[in-house]
Amino acid sequence: MPESRVCLISPPTATDLEDRELAEIEAVRRIAEHAPIGILTLAAVLEERGIVPRIINLNTLYYEYLRGVETGIDFCAFVARKLESEPFDVFGFGTICSTYPLTIRIAREVKRAHPEAAIVLGGPQASAVDVQTLRAFGFLDFIVRGEAEKTFPLLLSALAGDGRLDLIPGITFRRRGEIVRNPDAPVILDLDELPMPAFHLYPEMKNCRSAPLEIGRGCPFGCAFCSTNGFFRRRFRLKSPQRVIEQMRSIRQVYGIERFSLIHDMFTVDRKRVVAFCEAALACEEQFQWGCSARTDCVDEELIALMARAGCRSVFFGVETGSGRLQRVIGKNVDLPEATRMIRCADSHHIASSASLITGFPEETVEDLRETAGFVVDCLRFDYVEPQLHLLAPLAGSSIHSQYRDRLLLDDIFSDMSYQGWRQDPADGALIASHPEVFPNFYAVPTPWLDRRHVKELRDFVLHGLARFRWLLVALAQHGGGILQVFEEWKAWRLDILKKGFASGAESSLYYSRIEFRRDFLQFVVSHCLATMGGAFPAVSALVAYEASLDAPDAPVAPEPSGCAPAGGLQSLDGAPILVKGLHVVELDCDYKEIIRRLREKESLDGVPARPVVIAIRETAGKRLETVQLGDLAAHILRLCDGRRTVAEIGDLLSRRGEDTAGVPPEKACIFGLELLRQEGLIAT
Amino acid sequence: MPDSIKISIRVPDNLGLTKEQITALKKTVSVEIVASTAPLAGRTQQQIVTQMVEVRPTGG
Numbered sequence: 001m002p003e004s005r006v007c008l009i010s011p012p013t014a015t016d017l018e019d020r021e022l023a024e025i026e027a028v029r030r031i032a033e034h035a036p037i038g039i040l041t042l043a044a045v046l047e048e049r050g051i052v053p054r055i056i057n058l059n060t061l062y063y064e065y066l067r068g069v070e071t072g073i074d075f076c077a078f079v080a081r082k083l084e085s086e087p088f089d090v091f092g093f094g095t096i097c098s099t100y101p102l103t104i105r106i107a108r109e110v111k112r113a114h115p116e117a118a119i120v121l122g123g124p125q126a127s128a129v130d131v132q133t134l135r136a137f138g139f140l141d142f143i144v145r146g147e148a149e150k151t152f153p154l155l156l157s158a159l160a161g162d163g164r165l166d167l168i169p170g171i172t173f174r175r176r177g178e179i180v181r182n183p184d185a186p187v188i189l190d191l192d193e194l195p196m197p198a199f200h201l202y203p204e205m206k207n208c209r210s211a212p213l214e215i216g217r218g219c220p221f222g223c224a225f226c227s228t229n230g231f232f233r234r235r236f237r238l239k240s241p242q243r244v245i246e247q248m249r250s251i252r253q254v255y256g257i258e259r260f261s262l263i264h265d266m267f268t269v270d271r272k273r274v275v276a277f278c279e280a281a282l283a284c285e286e287q288f289q290w291g292c293s294a295r296t297d298c299v300d301e302e303l304i305a306l307m308a309r310a311g312c313r314s315v316f317f318g319v320e321t322g323s324g325r326l327q328r329v330i331g332k333n334v335d336l337p338e339a340t341r342m343i344r345c346a347d348s349h350h351i352a353s354s355a356s357l358i359t360g361f362p363e364e365t366v367e368d369l370r371e372t373a374g375f376v377v378d379c380l381r382f383d384y385v386e387p388q389l390h391l392l393a394p395l396a397g398s399s400i401h402s403q404y405r406d407r408l409l410l411d412d413i414f415s416d417m418s419y420q421g422w423r424q425d426p427a428d429g430a431l432i433a434s435h436p437e438v439f440p441n442f443y444a445v446p447t448p449w450l451d452r453r454h455v456k457e458l459r460d461f462v463l464h465g466l467a468r469f470r471w472l473l474v475a476l477a478q479h480g481g482g483i484l485q486v487f488e489e490w491k492a493w494r495l496d497i498l499k500k501g502f503a504s505g506a507e508s509s510l511y512y513s514r515i516e517f518r519r520d521f522l523q524f525v526v527s528h529c530l531a532t533m534g535g536a537f538p539a540v541s542a543l544v545a546y547e548a549s550l551d552a553p554d555a556p557v558a559p560e561p562s563g564c565a566p567a568g569g570l571q572s573l574d575g576a577p578i579l580v581k582g583l584h585v586v587e588l589d590c591d592y593k594e595i596i597r598r599l600r601e602k603e604s605l606d607g608v609p610a611r612p613v614v615i616a617i618r619e620t621a622g623k624r625l626e627t628v629q630l631g632d633l634a635a636h637i638l639r640l641c642d643g644r645r646t647v648a649e650i651g652d653l654l655s656r657r658g659e660d661t662a663g664v665p666p667e668k669a670c671i672f673g674l675e676l677l678r679q680e681g682l683i684a685t
Numbered sequence: 686m687p688d689s690i691k692i693s694i695r696v697p698d699n700l701g702l703t704k705e706q707i708t709a710l711k712k713t714v715s716v717e718i719v720a721s722t723a724p725l726a727g728r729t730q731q732q733i734v735t736q737m738v739e740v741r742p743t744g745g
Binding site: 352383384386470471592593596615620622623624625626627628629630631632633634637660661662663664668669671672673676677680682 | 716
């Protein structure tokens, strides 16, 4: 193949975050550093043919742009300037729906700087709207549809004079002013043929804490909202377990990475092959951790247990709707009680599960929404489950989009599938408004039974509520007529008492993201809800007290200890134990452990024993927040650990106060208790 | 949800406690995990960003 100078550009994922401070947050950086697996796989294929492409990661450039001193220049011009002096023949852009407008604007700038170069788009979004895109944007030359590993090299050959464009399956292009759409290329049946992604061309790889690895392609199901059917054509394929393990092992050796996102729309379709992969993972010497996507009706208790043993640490479950009726309407057909059982099962194995739900379907009624919101709340009863609630986006290529493409609405309420920031870039907005056929995911389908603004605010309320006061939200939903009822009362109260409404969807998101929402909501619970709680009043009051204590200006968060806890235990009676850094201690008037137990089991909070308890909140090494309830003596001892009192003095105080030490001499009980608290990571000496 | 943790405390030898005393102490000196959540697990980018606007730990 004649040599081309090729630049492959990954679709950006962090560019929604125009605020540098937010973009620099560790958690966002983790997302931004994900290796662009599609581009890197294509790069590896080209390398096999003697072409070493340049990889441009737009996330990396975006961070460079945010941190830079250049002003008066937008990101698109910044990227073009970066590539100005690079003599590429072909620029290949990966595309996803959420940043498609930005990708196209960048491509326009690149074409201006390199008018002779071919601009090629690939990936899911361009594949779904190929003709529309070429028709709308004359500076784009080619679109490679679907899986590009076979098609793109053929295109490069043709561009270099070796081959005819009209004979290359899977491309859409412009010829003498007409748009030509060649037949689809066949899917790649044997994915083991594909080389290891060219991670060596991705310099950021050495800093990554996890790696994406494609384990297969193609979901055989046909859900109405999903757009990947066209891309992978519902042809389920998996790499062999040996191939995947070999690649994991190689990545581990080179980059020291042991955590993998195994990329597949629906990994668990074929149980036997999942079992084979798990057995291969168990048989290998290394221990890998991995996450995957699954349907709740394509796993079972036994399989989940095996997956957990084989290193599965996270699963994305697409549940989509909590309404059985809508399950059938959208073609998902998941059995909801079974879904709950599988989610519970994953939780019991400490597999962190995302349960993804969607609202805003055209056929969705208030009752459907109530059931979906209820499902979200029920997910909160499981510690290792994090529910997601998305607004429906009519994705190009989905059957919902096909059905409603002539009735799409554009307002300021974007699905988070399409836009994750707070303010839509005006330049993107102009493109979106001009080309609904290219950017339908930013539009909405009609929802005759639902007020979209109301649904959008509900989503903000639920998502930020569950992040800020998880168990209080569950309790209120359980004793307040459901989460929808709580939300409606909260909204009415806020309008009535606080006189707060929202002028736009963005304003709503901003409000709910801030601490102001938390404070207002706690005020609402105290002034409006508690009086209606009946026998659950003490328990719900305790949950409010718990939350309020976190906001108190004098919240007893422990300072940095002067020393670290020795590995060998309490060193001497002269040591002065102190609470570990960040430990938050709260005193409540109700048995917190019993409250949480009942909420987990959906039992009434009526009559939870009122008794003083001490709880502590700590962050574990695995970044989980643990709430622990202390026994009476442990609580007494913990209170005395102020970094000044010595072990001997604490023992002496216990003795003089006549604390119940179960018949054990106080000084011995003290050492026992301190050692327990130390081993549990609550104190340091 | 994890069950209440098992107290597998390494009791210093020189305390000289009997098994009965240790059993009795464990009842009153207890630390039980009531809830364990991962604030960032499974969150969308928007959730993570907006949650991190405030850095105080919240939710039990």
